[in-house]
Amino acid sequence: MGELLRVEGLSAGYSGKKVLETMNFSVNAGELFALLGANGSGKSTLLRAVCGLLPYEGSCRMEGREIRKMSERERARRISCLTQRGGVQLPLSVLDVVLMGFNPLLGLLENPGKSHRQKARESLALAGVEELAERDFLTLSEGQRQMVLLARAFVRDCPLLVLDEPDSALDFQNRHRMMALLSRLCREKGMGILLCSHDANFAMEYADRLLLLHQGNLVGDLSMGTVTVPQLESSLSQLYGPVEVLEHRGLRIMIKGETR
Template identity: 40%
Template sequence: MNALEARGVRVTLGGATILDGVDLTVAAGEWVAVIGPNGAGKSTMLRAVGGLLPAAGAISIFGTSTGRLSRRQRARLVATVAQSPVVPAGMAVLDYVLLGRTPYVPPLGRESTADLAAAREVLTRLDLHRFARRELATLSGGERQRVFLARALAQGAPLLLLDEPTTALDIGHQQEVLDLVDGLRRDRGLTVLATMHDLSIAGEYADRMVLLAGGRVAASGTPREVLTEELLATHYGARVRVIEGDHGPLVVPVRSTASGA
């Protein structure tokens, strides 16, 4: 079964068409990276899939049309990690992660013992248990990114949407977060749909890639099929060299002219 099927997705914001007939399929257990130049519609696509934006077209999650899912039902199937999540001032790490259990809490009710256990299990899995009572704002960038991921994982949703999950992280923390996601994907059978800015990192982790340009799908396929010098020159206006790596193609920028001594 496919985790996600989107057909003819169209999103218009403020009179401007951001997505114009996008088709996207993600198989259960697959990691698909959405790439493209700035303004291509990558984040908009994730927000449409996650139900955060109204969209025309057809979107189904694990075989059920999103139009037939309540907000609570959708939250049990899809968890999202935004680029810059809003964190209430003074909130402790455990309390923030417990927000991921909201789809299971009855109206006017409180988190159950099972909800608390689920949150603590995720904190332990992500090596965050020692920060449970710390204010989220006091953590490092890499630690905060793991907390954002922990909240999404606490939802128990099988489809994980990551919007630029390594933004503002140094290379060590980038690898830490992405290795963690990849390990959890394999251990838990998660499906991952992620927008990614760094093309080499995207090629290392993704099973498939979708290149968006101008709100449309310009290319899709394996990283080796999408990360070509020709496609990147056409849609990014970039001069690059694509080198074969151990797990996928590596994209290296090439200077247009050599400076004199």
């Protein structure tokens, strides 16, 4: 699979204070990449920089092109980004919210047509929320809103999907459903997905690679296919304190370890 995103020596921060220090990693097509780290470790900052929403130093290239040099529209055609704070403030149907996802593909004065509406419904069906299409977005639960915004994120088939805590409002079952769907999108459509999460167990179950962030520094880049349990245990302990990783029916599960 080809390389989609290459990050080299990337630093970023707010008001002159660096939050991220010289990041280096790459994301390939067909790869689900999970960013893990404690609160304030710089996960969202990294995702915002990758999406071109935050100025950065160093290099961040999408399909060989420097992201900061792209216009908003060019970026949005290649990278679909789901931010943490999202959604509409005024009443609008779910279908209209998903149709907003086509904006980078439409002319300034152009409106979405029949084919866009059809694609938006398919996207909602893929996210398992097609029955919400005509509902007012504001009347949905947080979890339903998150699934709708996820449907909007993949409606235009971007090569790279960047998702900032897409599972934060989802229940156990919907979390599994969403992660399985993302994993399937990677395999079947060859998308690259970079997401950050607070749930290491879900990340270990579904992601192909884990990127570990601690206080703005990259402390681990683990391939789930080759990493061993002791390596996982020691890497995750850097983020969360003492933890144990258990293997059960082929799954790896993190539990809190004993303080020595």
